[in-house]
Amino acid sequence: MKIEIQDEYEELFDLIGCYFNQDWKMEANSVEESIKNYLSEFQKTSVDQCLFEIGQILEMVNQNKIDAEHLLLEDFDVGYDYPSAGFTGKEWLEHIRNLILELRKTVNFQPSK
Numbered sequence: 079m080k081i082e083i084q085d086e087y088e089e090l091f092d093l094i095g096c097y098f099n100q101d102w103k104m105e106a107n108s109v110e111e112s113i114k115n116y117l118s119e120f121q122k123t124s125v126d127q128c129l130f131e132i133g134q135i136l137e138m139v140n141q142n143k144i145d146a147e148h149l150l151l152e153d154f155d156v157g158y159d160y161p162s163a164g165f166t167g168k169e170w171l172e173h174i175r176n177l178i179l180e181l182r183k184t185v186n187f188q189p190s191k
Contacts, residue, residue, distance in 0.1 A: 083153040087135065089128035091154060092120075093174075100157035109158070113177045117185040125182060132175045139168050146171060 084091045097105070097112045106112035117125060138144045146167025150156045160170035 083149065087131045089124050090131040090135070092124075093128055094150070094154045094156050098156050098158040102157055109163075109173075110177060110181065113174070113181050114185055117178065117182055117187065120188055121190055122187040123190065125178065125187065129175060129178060132171055136168065136171055136175075139171075 093116055097116045102112055106115055120128075135144070135146070135149065139146045150160070150167045150170070158170075160167070163170075165173060
């Protein structure tokens with residue numbers, strides 16, 4: 079199942095795997111800085127797809143079809159300790175989505191190929 083999830087939600091997996099892995103604090107001082115780094119290193123189409131994938135997952139969480147904690151901690155191996163920051167898995171995904179939407183206005187995306 080892990081491989082299927084990673085393939086189905088490839089852009090979100092890239093975001094978490096690259097910017098919220100166990101070493102994420104070596105690249106950024108905050109979640110916001112990590113999101114800015116992500117936005118500046120990816121193309122707009124990839125970011126749009128990531129937002130779509132987050133929306134799909136949140137919809138399934140709201141319908142009790144998947145467990146956000148299991149998805150983030152087991153399937154995506156998130157290295158950011160969102161529970162210590164006071165978030166549930168669902169809340170953290172919502173927070174990440176909101177940060178992307180807010181910060182994308184201030185960052186230059188990578189040019190399309």
